[in-house]
Structures are given as structure tokens and as C-alpha cells.
Amino acid sequence: MKGDQTKLVHGGDPNPRILGSVVPPIFQSATYEQNEEGGYHDGKYIRMSNTPGHDLLHDKLSLICETESALVTSSGMAAITSALLANLEQGDVLLAENRLYGGTEAFISEDLPRRGVRIERFDGMDPASWGTPPEGAKVLYCEAITNPICRVADFSKLIEWARKHGLFTIIDATFATPILFRPASVGFDLEVHSATKGLNGHGDIAAGLVAGNRKNIEKVRLCLNYLGGHLDAHAGFLLYRGLRTLGLRVERQCENALGLARYLSTHPRVKAVNYPSLESHPDHAHCLEYMDGRGGGVLSMEIEGDAETAQRVCASTRFMANAPSLGGVETLIVRPAASSHASVSPEVRERYGVTEGLIRVACGVEDLEDLVDDIDQALEGSHA
Numbered sequence: 001m002k003g004d005q006t007k008l009v010h011g012g013d014p015n016p017r018i019l020g021s022v023v024p025p026i027f028q029s030a031t032y033e034q035n036e037e038g039g040y041h042d043g044k045y046i047r048m049s050n051t052p053g054h055d056l057l058h059d060k061l062s063l064i065c066e067t068e069s070a071l072v073t074s075s076g077m078a079a080i081t082s083a084l085l086a087n088l089e090q091g092d093v094l095l096a097e098n099r100l101y102g103g104t105e106a107f108i109s110e111d112l113p114r115r116g117v118r119i120e121r122f123d124g125m126d127p128a129s130w131g132t133p134p135e136g137a138k139v140l141y142c143e144a145i146t147n148p149i150c151r152v153a154d155f156s157k158l159i160e161w162a163r164k165h166g167l168f169t170i171i172d173a174t175f176a177t178p179i180l181f182r183p184a185s186v187g188f189d190l191e192v193h194s195a196t197k198g199l200n201g202h203g204d205i206a207a208g209l210v211a212g213n214r215k216n217i218e219k220v221r222l223c224l225n226y227l228g229g230h231l232d233a234h235a236g237f238l239l240y241r242g243l244r245t246l247g248l249r250v251e252r253q254c255e256n257a258l259g260l261a262r263y264l265s266t267h268p269r270v271k272a273v274n275y276p277s278l279e280s281h282p283d284h285a286h287c288l289e290y291m292d293g294r295g296g297g298v299l300s301m302e303i304e305g306d307a308e309t310a311q312r313v314c315a316s317t318r319f320m321a322n323a324p325s326l327g328g329v330e331t332l333i334v335r336p337a338a339s340s341h342a343s344v345s346p347e348v349r350e351r352y353g354v355t356e357g358l359i360r361v362a363c364g365v366e367d368l369e370d371l372v373d374d375i376d377q378a379l380e381g382s383h384a
């Protein structure tokens with residue numbers, strides 16, 4: 001199997017098929033018969049993420065991520081917290097990018113310090129500022145496309161620097177998905193994803209993913225086992241189904257986002273558009289180098305007017321729901337200052353580029369013409 005879509009459709013499928021079932025069944029069983037020789041860790045048990053349903057997912061996902069191993073989890077946050085906890089000890093320093101997903105930000109800044117882990121920041125977009133990592137630095141953590149202004153770092157340069165200083169590297173590649181970017185190919189030790197977003201793609205479950213080499217995944221798996229962050233059998237079935245169309249959906253979302261970004265760039269009510277496939281984006285070169293120029297399904301824009309105007313735009317779209325999340329088949333629109341970044345201080349918000357009038361659109365797979373019409377009427381109406 002060479003192509004992404006072929007891997008997504010067939011990868012992991014049991015061979016021979018179970019009782020001829022073309023779609024693998026749901027293994028709705030918490031425990032499994034033990035074989036005579038096996039010890040405790042060989043027994044199949046749902047919390048150990050080693051049931052037949054988990055195995056199918058791990059095989060499909062490691063194929064598409066091009067990693068030795070993969071581990072599904074109950075949510076993106078379960079993937080992130082277990083990947084970090086498995087690799088940090090008291091006295092270690094976590095070197096974290098200065099723009100991160102809100103849940104991750106809260107975990108590393110509020111919870112990890114209570115466990116004796118110190119947090120230091122670095123600016124992923126400014127290699128000149130990196131210098132020498134602080135004493136005790138052990139893990140470097142960053143994101144593939146940052147939320148909501150869609151920054152893309154020079155990943156090879158970052159890995160080169162991290163390796164030189166012996167840092168273990170973890171990247172949250174949720175916004176990119178394995179279709180646009182394969183972290184293992186540039187040398188990241190682990191990648192984490194919220195599969196609640198693009199990987200499942202239908203907005204109906206929470207799930208997460210950690211991928212990397214066997215040794216690194218085993219370490220995270222042991223941590224996940226006692227935290228209890230395994231993926232449930234039915235959610236696993238839905239994730240497996242969603243994955244089958246990942247390539248098609250991401251392609252369409254990228255087309256929609258680029259089309260919408262181009263349209264909005266010339267719109268009189270729009271001041272600026274952030275989308276990495278646009279030549280005007282500060283990280284356009286990195287988007288070309290690492291993601292073939294495809295910037296993913298999310299774009300953001302600054303509009304003329306104040307917070308209330310932006311709020312009215314989000315509330316007056318006809319079919320785009322005013323809801324957080326991304327990567328689903330349906331387009332979602334939010335004002336980050338009132339959603340993902342509502343609880344952070346104005347200084348932090350500024351660091352993230354989240355202004356009061358910023359609007360984020362997470363494109364689905366509808367027809368571009370309809371997305372343009374919907375956003376257009378919302379922009380017109382909100383200024384009346």
C-alpha cells in the first residue's frame with residue numbers, strides 16, 4: 001500500500017476478514033480469555049488498550065503516521081498529558097512553545113509545576129532567540145500549526161537545535177493531521193493529536209493519538225494504563241470509520257480554506273487574513289516546505305469593527321455553527337477572544353495574536369460557493 005487513501009481505507013483491516021465481515025466488528029468486551037503462558041501484561045483488557053479493536057486502530061494509524069507504533073486515547077488531552085507525564089520527572093524543565101492549545105497551556109502552567117517540573121518558554125518562530133536551553137531542560141513541546149493565527153515553525157531547524165541539546169521532542173500535530181505533515185519524518189520523538197478533530201472528522205466522539213517508535217510508545221502506554229485514559233470500544237469503531245475518509249476530507253478542507261482565504265483577502269470589511277497557504281502569510285515558506293503548501297482547514301481573519309461586530313458575524317451565519325472545534329465535515333465559526341482564549345489574560349492573548357475582532361473559521365467539506373455566500377451575508381448583515 002503506497003497511497004494515503006489506500007492506507008486509510010484498508011490499513012489495519014484483519015486478514016483474513018473476521019467471519020467475512022468487510023467492516024471490522026466492534027469488540028465490545030472489557031476482558032478476554034487468557035492463554036496459559038501469558039503474564040499480567042499479556043492479558044487483553046480494555047484499559048490496557050490492547051483489545052482487537054485497539055490493535056486495528058493502532059495498525060491503521062501507524063501506517064498513516066509512518067511510525068513504528070501508535071496508541072489511541074480517550075481524548076487529545078489524555079494523549080498530551082500521558083505523553084508529558086511519561087517523559088518528565090521532578091526537577092526536569094519542560095521547554096514549551098509560547099503559543100499552545102488552552103488545555104495544554106493550563107496543564108503545563110498549573111499542574112506540572114506542582115509535580116516539580118519547571119516550565120520555560122521558547123518562541124518557535126524566532127530561531128535567533130533560542131540560544132542555549134535552560135539547565136535541566138529535558139523535553140521540548142510545540143504545535144504544528146498554531147491556533148488561531150496559523151503559525152508554522154521551521155521544524156527541521158527546531159529538531160536540529162533540540163538534538164544538539166539532547167532534548168526529547170513532542171509535537172501536537174492536530175491542525176495538520178498526518179495527511180499534511182509527518183512529524184516523524186523530520187525527527188520528532190513523539191506526535192500527539194486530538195482525534196476529536198480531523199482524524200475522526202465527524203464531530204461525534206472524543207479521542208486522541210500518540211505516535212512514535214515502539215520504545216517511546218510503550219513508555220506512554222504504561223502511563224496511560226494507570227491513568228485510565230484508554231479509548232472506549234464504540235468510540236474506537238467510529239474513529240476507525242472516520243479515518244477511512246481522512247485524506248478526502250483534508251484535501252477538501254484545504255481547498256475550501258484557501259478559496260475562502262483568497263475571497264476574504266479582498267473583502268472590504270476584512271482587514272487581514274491568516275492562512276499559511278497565502279503568499280502573504282509570514283510562514284508561507286515553511287508551509288511550502290513541510291506541508292506541500294497546504295495550510296489545513298483553519299483560517300482566521302480580522303474584521304473592521306469591534307468585538308460586538310465580530311460577535312454578530314459569528315452569530316449570523318446561516319449554516320456555519322458558532323462552536324469551537326475543527327476538522328469536522330461541517331464548517332464552524334468562533335471568536336477566539338470569547339471561546340478558546342476567553343480565560344487568558346490580555347497580555348497572553350496579545351502574544352497569541354488574538355484580538356477582540358479576530359474570527360476563526362474551521363472549514364468543513366461543504367461547497368466553497370456556499371461557504372462564501374454564508375460568510376458574505378454574515379459580514380454584510382453585521383455592519384448594517
Ligand SMILES: *Cc1c(COP(=O)(O)O)cnc(C)c1O
Binds near residue numbers: 077103147195206
Ligand atoms: C482540541 C485540541 C486538543 C485537545 O483535544 P481533546 O480531544 O478536546 O481533548 C489539543 N490540541 C489541539 C491543538 C486541539 O485543537
